[in-house]
Amino acid sequence: MPLSPSLVRFDGMGAVYAISVGNCSAPARELGGSRRSGAFFEGARIRVPGGGTVKARYLAALAAAAVLGGSLVATTPAAAAAKYAGTGIAQTGGTPLNMRRTPSSAGERLGEVTNGGTVWIMCQIKGDRITGAVRTTDVWLRLANNTYVSDGYVRRASFPIPACASAPVVMPPVSGAWQLPVAAGLVSGFHTAQRPTHAGVDLGATRNTPIRAASAGSVIRVVCNVSQGTCDVDGNRGIAGCGWYVEVQHAGNIVTRYCHMVRRPSVVVGQRVAKGQILGYVGTSGSSSGPHLHFEVHVNAPPATSANAVSPITFMRARGLVIK
Ligand SMILES: [Zn+2]
The missing domain is CATH 2.70.70.10 (Glucose Permease (Domain IIA))
Known part of the structure; x- marks a missing residue:
């Protein structure tokens, strides 16, 4: 599978995606849907709810709108536009690798990566010290979907991984007390x-x-x-x-x-x-x-x-x- 800086990947259980699609002559619009896991490339055809396919565009917007486990996790604009440091392979010995909201084994579990599955690594941050199947470390990796996994369970080539500059912006819980400010397209x-x-x-x-x-x-x-x-x-x-x-x-x-x-x-x-x-x-x-x-x-x-x-x-x- 070719790698692209504008690749967006969602791993986990029933991850929901919101994707903005369009082209130069038509405004972007958003589509909702769900898939268990997957990767989208700019230019790729993506099956959407209700049938049909769309061409993936505006992947920065897509990266900024990964919905996981009912909670919305948004990247900062800078993070959304950033390139991936590289990829790794989840190596746990069998059980899935947990993706968490914070770099801690006590952090809320937002999804999982299958043993042997690929993770897209954005940056690294210090967290709980973990003895994993690959190494013992206090390094956690922030993935492209804004969740964290312990680096103790990630097999990867040696490449520089930047420090995470800031915590991701986490959307507040949903409430029914909202309306649109105007009725207009x-x-x-x-x-x-x-x-x-x-x-x-x-x-x-x-x-x-x-x-x-x-x-x-x-x-x-x-x-x-x-x-x-x-x-x-x-x-x-x-x-x-x-x-x-x-x-x-x-x-x-x-x-x-x-x-x-x-x-x-x-x-x-x-x-x-x-x-x-x-x-x-x-x-x-x-x-x-x-x-x-x-x-x-x-x-x-x-x-x-x-x-x-x-x-x-x-x-x-x-x-x-x-x-x-
Ligand atoms: Zn404006």
């Missing part, structure tokens, strides 16, 4: 191949469409953010900034952000908002080429940063809500 996706730093989704709502809080919470930011001029006029792509925007903090350290509002938002900092409450109205202030809602979801926040932004499509899908 996806016009630009999260971290797409064409816009790898696009930390949200663009929803093609028309000017003055009410923007609703995606869940109950507290307003933590009401900001005009433009590199020049004001937010009370239509912006353009030649200036920087999110225009008039609002951030709402929700339970579970989740922050949502709503950008490019047409005028000063309808809420103030410190205000409690209910799910569905109007925050403001769709516009095109700031760095924007036309009226739309740019919507972001951040976990382990505040603060909302590019590193803790997660795919709103994946986030909402896990709550039974479809952005397409």
